[in-house]
Amino acid sequence: MDEPKVTGTKPKMSWTRKILLILGFLSTLAAIALIAVAVTQNKPLPKNVKYGIVLDAGSSHTNLYVYEWPAEKENNTGVVQQVEVCKVEGPGISGYSHATEKAGPSLAQCLRQAEEVIPSKQHQETPIYLGATAGMRLLSLENKSAADKVMSSVEKTLCSAPFSFQGARIISGQEEGAYGWITINYLLGNFKQSGWTKLLHSLKSISETSGALDLGGASTQITFVPNEVYSESPENLLYFRLYGKDYIVYTHSFLCYGKDQALQQKLARDLQTMENSSLLDPCFHQGYQRTINISELFKNPCTSAKKKQFPFSQLYIQGEGDYQKCRRSIQKLFNKTNCPYSSCSFNGIYLPPLQGDFGAFSAFYFVMNFLNLSSEQSPVPLDKVASTIESFCARPWHEVKTAYHQIKEKYLSEYCFSGAYILSLLENGYEFTEKNWHRIHFLGKIGSSDAGWTLGYMLNLTNMISAEDPAMPPLSHGSYVGLMVLCSLVLVSVLLFAWLLFHKPKCLQKGIV
Ligand SMILES: Nc1ccn([C@@H]2O[C@H](COP(=O)(O)OP(=O)(O)OP(=O)(O)O)[C@@H](O)[C@H]2O)c(=O)n1
Ligand SMILES: [Ca+2]
Known part of the structure; x- marks a missing residue:
């Protein structure tokens, strides 16, 4: 038998191997190019x-x-x-x-x-x-x-x-309510519908937005998404399409029910039964005194209906510091007798059943924050809120003034009234109870932005709130680049492995096969 001849020349590489080698080389080059392009192309642009x-x-x-x-x-x-x-x-x-x-x-x-x-x-x-x-x-x-x-x-x-x-x-009261609602939900990220969060949101059946409660000096607004669509009072309903989702929002603005105008209304009522010019006011601290010009008081549209002739031109207020009495006198501002709808807040204004969480800002926050009742870490139950305000109102004015000398007297003198007014508005007006009190969150800021109507107003006027869901990539820049690198490495490894496999001696290939 002829032995196979051993020659001095190297065995020639087969065509298949050559092609594989070229292919492997080209694939490695392609993978490197792919990584380089992914990294450079997706670099975040300068701010x-x-x-x-x-x-x-x-x-x-x-x-x-x-x-x-x-x-x-x-x-x-x-x-x-x-x-x-x-x-x-x-x-x-x-x-x-x-x-x-x-x-x-x-x-x-x-x-x-x-x-x-x-x-x-x-x-x-x-x-x-x-x-x-x-x-x-x-x-x-x-x-x-x-x-x-x-x-x-x-x-x-x-x-x-x-x-x-x-x-x-x-702006109208309705706009003020609506933009306040948009602001807080935008800042809380409740409109986020893109990428993976969309899937998570679709799994949640409950309403994902938060209601908005705004208390100003002259008006107050309540805005939220009700559980069902009630069409009893169409003027209180707003229809929005935001980031690809439809919202039906209830809103109402009560003119004259901001905290300053509510006080004016209360004083105008108190004056009706007064025989002399001095008023013992339970909503101010004992020892506190204030003089008010009667003609000024009745000039404004919130009080003008109560205008009549008085034998004195000035009203002398003397504080009494009696919270319970103060609540009773404030309660008269909310007319709960006539309701032409299935449910009302007050003064015959439609209010659907309260729904979800509420962000309460402006004076709701200023007052509750001053009284240490706005903590999110240890929420204060309604009965404790009432007793705290009661004790605050009972403190004599000289003591309050010394304890909080850094606070403007105009604000400080009215925190007792304001605390009582806020509870009356929320409890008697909107009918929040002990059960749903914890759903009110008193907030001044969300992140670095103040809660209020201004941000929502600007977003709307600059067309920055899109009706449709902006087409967002489901992956962040980092994850995208990472995934590209990983895929490329896997590709290179597979090709390398295949090349090695074909390069091995025939006997080894057989062993493997
Ligand atoms: N640290 C503060 C700041 C403000 N206030 C009072 O809170 C009330 C509401 O303030 P704000 O929300 O700023 O009302 P405005 O926007 O001025 O009033 P409106 O929205 O009704 O036009 C005012 O009576 C103001 O005196 C307060 O008690 N403590
Ligand atoms: Ca305001």
Whole structure:
């Protein structure tokens, strides 16, 4: 038998092997290129920030808010945040009814502050809006021409600022309620419907939004998504499509039921039964005194119906510090007798059954926070809330003043009344009970942004809330790149393994097979 000849030359590589080798080499190159492209192409772009300004011209004061957001994520939910708030010195713009030309210039200081926060090259493109609320609604009812002059004055000032002026107007109570609801749900991330969260949300059957309770100086708003669609009072219902989901929202704004106007209403009622000019008021601390001009008290539309002739021109208030008596006198502000619907809050206004959690902000928060009753970590039950306010009201004024000397006297003197008023409004007005009290969350800020209507207003006017779900990639940039790298490595390993397999001596290949 012929032995196979051993020659000095290397065995020639077969064509299959050669092709495999080339293929392996090319695949490795492709994988490297794939990784390089994925990393560079998906690198986050440099931060391109946009700004917007909203002035909240409230009844008691004006606040200027500066918001910022990444330009490339404009339509995503939860990307806008407050970067600055400036409190305008002096009263709210409605307080300038006797010197209307001074309303605009009162905003100048805060406008300068906004100029410092926003880079100057972006001033021109930054939209600025002013919305006036219940103080101006009341002034329009009382003296339309003064209200128009105040609005012209603020418009003139805002036009001369270096920003892009988009309008100054009195917003309706319904808008105020709706934008407050949008703000808190946007900030709480309740509209998030993209990526994997969409799946999680669809598994939750309960309503995912939070109701909004806003207490101002002149009006108060309640807004929430009711359990069922009640069409009894269509003027209280709003229809929204936000981020691909439909919402039917109930809202009502009670003009004259902000905490300052509620106090005025209470005093106007107390005056009806008075024989002399001195009033022993259970809602103020013992030892507290205040003088009120009677003609001023009846000037405003919240009290004018109670106007009559009095044999005195001043009202002298003496504090009594009696919480129970104070609650009884406040209760009279809520007329619960006539309800033309299946259920009402008060004054014959429709209110569907309360549903879900509520975020309570503005004066709801200021007052409850002052009284240490706003903690989320250790929520205070309703009976404890009432007893805390009762003890606070019973403290003599000199003691309260010394203990809280850093707090403005106007605010401090009214926390007893305000605490009692808040409980009356929530318990008697909206009929919150011990059972659902824990669903109210007193909140001032969500993240860095104040809870209030301004953010929702700006999101709407800048078209930043999309009706449809923005097409968001289900994976973050990091996970995407990671996954690409992993797949490429697996691909390379498989090819390498295949190549090794074909490279092995025939006997080994046989062994494996
Ligand atoms: N630390 C604070 C700040 C404000 N207030 C009082 O809280 C009330 C409501 O304030 P705000 O929500 O700012 O009301 P406005 O927006 O001015 O009023 P409206 O929304 O009715 O126009 C006012 O009586 C104000 O005096 C308070 O007690 N303590
Ligand atoms: Ca307000």
